[in-house]
Amino acid sequence: MTGAKMKSKPSMTLPFLTSSSMEHREVQQCTLLSIKTGGCSEDCSYCPQSSRYDTGVKAQRLMSKDAVIVAAKKAKEAGSTRFCMGAAWRDTIGRKTNFKQILEYIKEIRGMGMEVCCTLGMIEKQQALELKKAGLTAYNHNLDTSREYYPNVITTRSYDERLETLEHVRDAGINVCSGGIIGLGEAEEDRVGLLHTLATLPSHPESVPINALLAVKGTPLEDQKPVEIWEMIRMIGTARIVMPKAMVRLSAGRVRFSMPEQALCFLAGANSIFTGEKLLTTPNNDFDADQLMFKTLGLTPKPPSFSEDDSESENCEKVASSH
Numbered sequence: 155m156t157g158a159k160m161k162s163k164p165s166m167t168l169p170f171l172t173s174s175s176m177e178h179r180e181v182q183q184c185t186l187l188s189i190k191t192g193g194c195s196e197d198c199s200y201c202p203q204s205s206r207y208d209t210g211v212k213a214q215r216l217m218s219k220d221a222v223i224v225a226a227k228k229a230k231e232a233g234s235t236r237f238c239m240g241a242a243w244r245d246t247i248g249r250k251t252n253f254k255q256i257l258e259y260i261k262e263i264r265g266m267g268m269e270v271c272c273t274l275g276m277i278e279k280q281q282a283l284e285l286k287k288a289g290l291t292a293y294n295h296n297l298d299t300s301r302e303y304y305p306n307v308i309t310t311r312s313y314d315e316r317l318e319t320l321e322h323v324r325d326a327g328i329n330v331c332s333g334g335i336i337g338l339g340e341a342e343e344d345r346v347g348l349l350h351t352l353a354t355l356p357s358h359p360e361s362v363p364i365n366a367l368l369a370v371k372g373t374p375l376e377d378q379k380p381v382e383i384w385e386m387i388r389m390i391g392t393a394r395i396v397m398p399k400a401m402v403r404l405s406a407g408r409v410r411f412s413m414p415e416q417a418l419c420f421l422a423g424a425n426s427i428f429t430g431e432k433l434l435t436t437p438n439n440d441f442d443a444d445q446l447m448f449k450t451l452g453l454t455p456k457p458p459s460f461s462e463d464d465s466e467s468e469n470c471e472k473v474a475s476s477h
């Protein structure tokens with residue numbers, strides 16, 4: 155290839171000319187909306203939505219269908235192919251009316267040609283089946299950290315309960331989205347432990363969100379020092395190696411990283427991001443800045459994918475989020 159031809163290649167392509175992997179140029183854009191904010195009974199020590207902490211987040215009711223659909227349309231117009239809805243609940247048991255409403259939201263958004271994901275806390279087998287029937291693509295339920303470090307972060311539900319929810323999701327034929335957060339005060343071994351647990355599930359999660367803690371004032375973790383980009387790159391790169399077909403999502407904390415820093419995360423193996431003004435309640439990258447990043451780095455938006463039985467499979471495979 156001539157020097158001129160080489161120079162005309164997108165910046166992100168050049169490093170890959172020496173490797174076999176060009177597919178990292180395709181990046182999935184997901185939009186996460188908090189459809190029911192705050193007032194959560196759980197004690198996740200990183201979360202501003204827990205009613206136990208004084209963070210200034212006001213508890214709100216479930217958003218109306220109209221408002222959710224307007225947000226989904228806006229996300230689609232902005233290039234997002236997956237719409238994720240988050241509700242600050244421990245679980246959905248005893249929330250029959252709200253759950254039914256959410257099933258309606260799923261049907262409608264799926265009908266718009268978008269992949270749909272939910273993060274609603276713990277779910278039972280029956281609920282997973284109902285979500286699947288409504289057309290849900292993926293369910294997010296993060297393990298957050300290693301089994302050993304977990305009790306330092308959350309005491310109101312166990313690691314095994316989390317794994318049980320993932321099992322219900324998988325058994326219902328819904329894609330599993332599960333990852334964690336770094337910067338909680340955990341040791342290097344805990345990061346390895348989290349990835350080991352995810353990589354040794356009966357099948358790998360289709361999506362693995364890697365979050366960097368955004369310390370929020372009023373939470374027990376408010377004084378944690380920010381995660382460095384190199385820690386993020388190491389975590390993403392390791393996730394990519396141990397779960398080669400998963401969508402590895404550069405999630406919460408991205409707002410703190412510059413475009414060159416994010417480029418390194420893509421080179422390390424991230425192939426999914428959250429777009430939109432907010433990630434549940436914390437700030438996220440500006441839409442225009444993301445557009446510019448795609449253009450500058452030569453990234454291409456990943457189209458939505460749906461399998462024949464309408465469940466979708468992201469090459470195999472699939473939230474700061476939380477849960």
Ligand code: SF4
Binds near residue numbers: 196202
């Ligand atoms: S992370 Fe989810 S379950 Fe935990 S306190 Fe926040 S909203 Fe509640």
